[in-house]
Structures are given as structure tokens and as C-alpha cells.
Amino acid sequence: MKIKSLYNAVFGIATEVLxxxxxILAAFLICVxxxxxxx
Amino acid sequence: xxCGIFFKTMIxxxxxxxxxxxxYYTGKIIIGIGLTMLVPAVIGxxxxxxxxxxxxxxxxxxxxxxxxxLTRVCFTEKDLNWMQGMIVVSLSWLAAxxxxxxxxxxxxxxxxxxxxxFDVMSxxxxxxxxxxxxxxxxxxxxxxxxxxxxxxxxxxxxxIALCFFIKGVSGAFKMYVGExxxxxxxxxxxxxxxxxxxxxxVYLILSxxxxxxxxxxxxxxxxxxxxxxxxxxxxxxxTAGFAPQSQNxxxxxxxxxxVITIVIxxxxxxxxxxxxxxxxxxxxxxxxxxxTRMLCITIVVIFLITLIxxxxxxxxxxxxxxxxxxxxxxxxxxxxxxxxxxxxxxxINDWGDLALAGLICAMAFGGGTCSTAGGIKALRLGxxxxxxxxxxxxxxxxxxxxxxxxxxxxxxxxxxxKQVRAALIITLAYLALYGVGALVGMFYGYAFxxxxxxxxxxxxxxxxxxxxxxxxxxxxxxxxxxxxMWAGRLEFMSVFTLIGFFxxxxxxx
Numbered sequence: 001m002k003i004k005s006l007y008n009a010v011f012g013i014a015t016e017v018l019x020x021x022x023x024i025l026a027a028f029l030i031c032v033x034x035x036x037x038x039x
Numbered sequence: 040x041x042c043g044i045f046f047k048t049m050i051x052x053x054x055x056x057x058x059x060x061x062x063y064y065t066g067k068i069i070i071g072i073g074l075t076m077l078v079p080a081v082i083g084x085x086x087x088x089x090x091x092x093x094x095x096x097x098x099x100x101x102x103x104x105x106x107x108x109l110t111r112v113c114f115t116e117k118d119l120n121w122m123q124g125m126i127v128v129s130l131s132w133l134a135a136x137x138x139x140x141x142x143x144x145x146x147x148x149x150x151x152x153x154x155x156x157f158d159v160m161s162x163x164x165x166x167x168x169x170x171x172x173x174x175x176x177x178x179x180x181x182x183x184x185x186x187x188x189x190x191x192x193x194x195x196x197x198x199i200a201l202c203f204f205i206k207g208v209s210g211a212f213k214m215y216v217g218e219x220x221x222x223x224x225x226x227x228x229x230x231x232x233x234x235x236x237x238x239x240x241v242y243l244i245l246s247x248x249x250x251x252x253x254x255x256x257x258x259x260x261x262x263x264x265x266x267x268x269x270x271x272x273x274x275x276x277x278t279a280g281f282a283p284q285s286q287n288x289x290x291x292x293x294x295x296x297x298v299i300t301i302v303i304x305x306x307x308x309x310x311x312x313x314x315x316x317x318x319x320x321x322x323x324x325x326x327x328x329x330x331t332r333m334l335c336i337t338i339v340v341i342f343l344i345t346l347i348x349x350x351x352x353x354x355x356x357x358x359x360x361x362x363x364x365x366x367x368x369x370x371x372x373x374x375x376x377x378x379x380x381x382x383x384x385x386x387i388n389d390w391g392d393l394a395l396a397g398l399i400c401a402m403a404f405g406g407g408t409c410s411t412a413g414g415i416k417a418l419r420l421g422x423x424x425x426x427x428x429x430x431x432x433x434x435x436x437x438x439x440x441x442x443x444x445x446x447x448x449x450x451x452x453x454x455x456x457k458q459v460r461a462a463l464i465i466t467l468a469y470l471a472l473y474g475v476g477a478l479v480g481m482f483y484g485y486a487f488x489x490x491x492x493x494x495x496x497x498x499x500x501x502x503x504x505x506x507x508x509x510x511x512x513x514x515x516x517x518x519x520x521x522x523x524m525w526a527g528r529l530e531f532m533s534v535f536t537l538i539g540f541f542x543x544x545x546x547x548x
Contacts, residue, residue, distance in 0.1 A: 005319075008318060008319055008320040009241075009318045011320075011322060012314070012317035012318035012319070012320075012322065013241075013245075013317075013318070015317050015322045015325055016306055016309065016314070016317060016325065017302055017306075019305070019325050019331065020301065020302040020305040020306065021302065023305065023335060023338060023339075023370075024298060024301055024302070026339060027338075027339075027342055027362060027366045027369075027370075028358075028362050028366075030339070030342060030343065030346065031346070031358040031359070031361045031362045031365070031366065032358045034346050034350065034358070034361065035356075035357065035358040035361070038350075039346065039347060039350055
């Protein structure tokens with residue numbers, strides 16, 4: 001039970017970090033697109 | 040003439056029992072605040088800083104005496120009612136400001152006691168505006184206390200008290216709600232408070248290790264690197280924006296450091312209820328939740344507006360610079376953190392009106408409910424957008440059709456009028472608070488956009504500054520921002536209750 005809780009917590013943290021990294025990546029791609037498209 | 044019967048509400052004067060309950064629980068929370076000041080005192084002793092450690096010991100002693108007198112004089116075994124719970128919360132925050140300012144004022148780095156109070160309220164409300172002087176030579180103990188105040192206030196002063204000092208009180212929920220946390224993670228409010236602290240401590244350990252390692256890799260001494268790592272985490276996760284150095288995040292000159300702080304800021308802006316769902320196996324929730332979706336959409340839209348504004352004035356022509364200067368400020372504003380990778384006056388000199396307007400919108404919107412972030416909050420914006428959708432569907436649907444609107448926030452919810460009403464009232468209250476602060480700024484001679492920027496930053500507990508917040512600004516403006524930070528953090532209800540209590544004490548029968 002404790003191992004399952006730890007597993008869930010670790011993957012929960014990983015999901016949260018992935019969410020944040022997705023936003024960061026999207027923002028960086030917008031910056032690159034704006035640079036090339038001269039927005 | 041309508042046959043209805045009209046009642047005129049009679050205002051009742053507060054009773055002695057009301058005062059005893061309020062005094063007793065406020066006293067307990069004050070004792071809790073006094074004990075937290077032992078942490079910087081110990082750090083001061085560890086770094087051989089005798090005078091700073093003494094500042095904290097003096098402040099702790101004063102606080103404990105006040106707290107003990109209150110709990111003895113007002114001793115009661117009765118539980119709190121709603122009105123008393125709300126007043127305890129609003130008074131506790133004011134007491135924490137007055138008490139927490141004592142060691143800062145004794146350090147000599149704040150021009151006057153009001154400046155020290157400003158910084159403590161800014162820390163407790165996770166704002167991040169500061170009036171400190173010569174920050175780069177501040178002691179470790181005082182610097183730690185500056186960063187510890189957001190850690191206390193972000194999670195909630197009452198949440199701490201519920202965890203450690205107030206046990207088995209059925210009135211606990213009333214204080215918990217008064218601190219702008221209307222969602223319980225677990226059925227028991229004390230278990231909820233403990234879960235909030237579990238998340239914070241786990242992330243504190245992980246982030247301090249990561250930031251400390253990056254600091255060492257960038258050439259900092261290990262002790263300094265981990266001290267800075269802990270301070271930066273506490274201010275980033277609690278969306279406060281304090282930094283140990285006057286140059287803020289610019290001091291570190293590191294892209295990796297900036298990316299890590301962006302991740303921490305976003306984690307801090309997430310609902311603690313969402314953390315619970317994700318940590319207990321419901322990982323899909325992050326992509327389905329209306330708050331996280333709304334946050335994604337508003338961040339992208341506002342960043343696009345800001346980016347167009349910045350490109351109009353040609354401030355950051357290269358993509359990476361745009362990311363590090365433009366996007367960093369947007370995410371810092373939207374999560375209501377207030378970390379900066381530019382100097383304050385650059386907002387006015389380099390950003391242009393459109394980019395600045397985008398940033399003001401980001402600050403006004405804020406992060407997630409039941410998080411450490413301030414502002415209107417993503418859930419309320421989501422509810423208002425859904426209500427608009429529902430009304431549009433009603434207009435284009437045939438008349439007898441019943442239009443139902445659903446939203447997903449931890450579970451499927453049918454949108455009700457009372458939810459829309461509550462969201463709109465708080466949104467209007469925030470907009471009024473932003474406006475009032477801007478008017479006061481203009482009264483003191485600052486330009487409209489500058490005043491609105493700084494006022495929104497204070498009321499939404501952000502901490503970005505365009506240069507108005509300095510030790511030399513008028514005392515009236517300092518007081519205005521203190522009230523804005525306090526009302527914005529507590530989301531009005533407990534502040535209104537306190538005002539009502541004073542009116543009842545004067546006019547009641």
C-alpha cells in the first residue's frame with residue numbers, strides 16, 4: 001500500500017512538472033515562430 | 040401594495056463571549072507566529088550572527104508575552120462561530136504583520152517601522168514588493184525571515200495554527216475558509232492543512248537540492264548555493280517573488296535557473312486539491328481540469344499580446360532573449376510571483392503600452408484557487424466564460440430548450456447561478472480594488488499606467504514593480520498597498536466581516 005502511494009506521488013510530481021514544461025516549450029516555440037515570421 | 044412582510048435587520052452589539060473567543064484564538068495564533076521566529080534565530084546562531092539572532096529572540100519574547108496574556112485573559116472552551124472565525128483570521132494577519140516587523144526594524148535595514156510592516160505584509164500575502172535598503176548586506180537570519188514569511192502566509196497562518204497549535208476544534212473550518220481557502224482537500228480540515236504542508240515540504244527538499252546544485256555549477260559556494268536555493272524556492276512556490284539579492288533573478292545569470300523557477304512558479308499556482316488528486320493516482324485530472332486549461336489558454340494568449348507589444352517597440356529582437364525577458368515576466372505575473380529578470384524601470388522605458396497592458400491582465404487574472412497565488416483566479420474566470428457560453432447557447436437555441444452547462448473541476452459539475460454570482464462578486468471586488476489603488480497612485484502624482492500596474496501588482500499579490508515601490512514613496516501609498524495586499528490575499532470576506540464587527544461595536548444595540 002505504501003509502495004503504491006509512493007509510486008502515485010512520484011508520478012504525480014512528474015505529471016505536474018511535465019505540465020509546466022509543456023507550457024515552457026509552447027512559449028519557446030512561440031518566441032521562435034515570432035522571430036522567423038517577424039510578428 | 041405587496042402583502043410581503045419586510046424585516047429591518049437589527050445590528051447586534053458584540054457580546055463579551057465574542058471578544059473572549061476572538062481574543063483566545065488570536066492569542067493562540069500569535070504564539071504560533073512567535074515560535075516560527077525561532078527558526079531564523081537558530082539560523083542566525085549557526086552563521087554566528089549574534090545581533091540578528093538577538094533581534095529574533097527579542098521579537099519572540101514580546102510575541103509570546105502578548106499571546107500568553109491574550110490566551111489567559113480570554114480563556115474559553117467555546118467553539119468559534121462564523122463571524123468570530125473570520126475576525127480571528129483578519130486580526131491574526133494584522134497581528135502577524137506588526138509582530139513580524141519587529142526583528143526587521145531592529146536590523147536597521149528598513150527606514151521606519153511602517154517600511155518593515157510593509158515588507159512583512161508583502162511577504163505574508165506572498166506579494167513580494169519590498170522597501171528594504173541595502174539588501175545585499177542583509178544578515179542570513181533576516182534574509183531567511185523575509186523568505187519564510189511567504190512560506191507561512193502562502194500556506195496560511197491559520198493552516199499552520201491548525202497543524203500545530205489548535206487541535207480538535209469544530210470552529211477550525213471557519214478560520215480555514217476565512218483564509219480564502221474554500222475547498223477542503225480531505226474531509227477533515229486539520230488533515231487538509233497537514234497535506235498542504237506535506238506538498239510544500241516535499242517540494243522544498245526537491246527544489247532546494249536542484250537549485251542548490253545549479254548554483255554550485257554556476258560557481259556559488261555550497262552553503263550560499265543551498266541557502267539561496269531554499270530562499271528562492273520558498274518565494275517561488277509561494278508565489279512571493281522575494282530574492283536574497285537586490286538584482287532578483289537577474290543576479291544568477293542562468294537560463295537553467297530561470298527555467299527551474301518557472302516550473303516552481305507554475306507548481307505554486309496550482310490548486311492544492313489538484314496536487315492531491317495527482318499525487319493519489321488521478322493523473323488525467325491535470326489535462327481535464329478547468330483551472331489548468333484556463334491557465335494554459337490565458338498564459339498563451341497574454342504572452343502573444345505581450346510579444347506583439349514588445350516587438351512593436353523592438354525591445355527583445357532575438358527569440359531566446361524574448362523568452363528570458365518577455366515570457367519570464369509574463370509567467371511571473373500570471374502566477375502572481377513577481378520574480379524579475381529585468382530592472383523595474385525597464386517596464387516603463389522598454390516595454391511599451393500594449394506589452395504593459397498584457398502584463399497587467401496577467402497579474403489581474405492570477406493563478407489557481409486554493410493555491411498560494413493571488414488575483415481573480417483561473418476557476419472564477421473559467422466559470423464566467425462557461426456562463427457566457429451558456430447564455431450564448433440559450434440565445435441561439437429554440438425557446439423551450441433547456442441549456443445546461445458543465446465544467447470539470449476535480450469532478451463533473453453542472454453550472455449553477457449561485458456559482459456564477461459568487462465568481463462575479465469576487466471578480467468585481469478585485470477590479471474595484473485594482474482601480475482604487477490606481478486612483479490613490481494618481482492622487483500622489485504618478486502616471487495612470489504606472490499607478491494601475493503597481494496597484495494591480497499589490498492587490499493581486501504579485502510583486503512586480505515598475506519603480507513606484509521605493510522607501511521614498513508617500514506613507515499614504517504604503518498604507519494603501521498594505522491594505523490592498525491584505526484584502527487581496529484574504530479575498531475580502533474576512534476583511535468585510537472585521538469592518539462589520541467594528542460598525543456593530545459602535546452602532547449596535
